[in-house]
Amino acid sequence: MVKIAPSILSADFSKLRDQIEIAEQAGADWLHLDVMDGHFVPNITFGPIMVEAVKKMTNLPLDVHLMIENPDDYIRGFRDAGADTITVHVEASRHLNRTLNEITKLGAQVGVALNPATPTAFLEQILNDVNLILVMTVNPGFGGQKFISFMVKKIRFVANLIKESGRDIYLEVDGGIDKLTTPTVVEAGANVLVSGSAIFGAADIAKALTEIKSSIPDPEIS
Numbered sequence: 232m233v234k235i236a237p238s239i240l241s242a243d244f245s246k247l248r249d250q251i252e253i254a255e256q257a258g259a260d261w262l263h264l265d266v267m268d269g270h271f272v273p274n275i276t277f278g279p280i281m282v283e284a285v286k287k288m289t290n291l292p293l294d295v296h297l298m299i300e301n302p303d304d305y306i307r308g309f310r311d312a313g314a315d316t317i318t319v320h321v322e323a324s325r326h327l328n329r330t331l332n333e334i335t336k337l338g339a340q341v342g343v344a345l346n347p348a349t350p351t352a353f354l355e356q357i358l359n360d361v362n363l364i365l366v367m368t369v370n371p372g373f374g375g376q377k378f379i380s381f382m383v384k385k386i387r388f389v390a391n392l393i394k395e396s397g398r399d400i401y402l403e404v405d406g407g408i409d410k411l412t413t414p415t416v417v418e419a420g421a422n423v424l425v426s427g428s429a430i431f432g433a434a435d436i437a438k439a440l441t442e443i444k445s446s447i448p449d450p451e452i453s
């Protein structure tokens with residue numbers, strides 16, 4: 232079952248409630264919220280206050296992607312604000328095992344993200360501590376970037392790692408996901424698709440989301 236997680240990064244924030252509702256009715260499974268601090272990535276978005284506001288706008292699970300330095304200092308705030316899944320970047324956490332365990336203690340689903348240039352070797356050491364692995368398919372920081380096709384090999388590798396572990400771990404992809412890249416990433420093993428500009432940047436949000444759903448290869452459709 233493949234899940235679609237539209238990223239509000241590309242939404243029109245002046246119409247956010249309406250746009251989220253359209254995505255929800257069109258079949259979004261989760262809502263993806265990109266938190267950027269201007270340090271870990273060269274862009275700034277929003278903090279827990281926004282997560283709290285979005286929580287009141289939807290019943291969809293909130294998938295919070297932290298692109299921030301010192302995530303340990305902020306995970307409680309995001310959990311209190313209503314994050315259902317909290318994903319931290321391996322590159323931003325000095326004591327990743329501790330960070331992941333803190334998220335577990337707070338009762339949220341635990342995610343770990345890898346930038347495109349980050350190798351997968353460390354995953355073996357933390358497979359027991361996560362519910363989700365996010366393979367970035369662009370360099371984080373901005374919506375609307377081009378999918379890095381070299382990442383398909385990495386998705387396939389991580390999918391195998393998860394399979395061999397026998398654990399139920401989501402494999403999420405984020406960056407440049409649209410109706411053209413969806414078949415490739417799903418075939419490689421991704422089962423949570425984050426998509427920002429291809430959904431919220433489209434003139435018809437519902438149609439764009441439906442088209443991405445329809446491009447999921449048949450046996451994988453949810």
Ligand code: DX5
Binds near residue numbers: 370
């Ligand atoms: C990028 C963010 C993404 C972004 C994806 O740093 O993590 O979630 O919203 O945007 P698109 O789908 O436009 O590549």
Ligand code: ZN
Binds near residue numbers: 265296405425
């Ligand atoms: Zn993201």
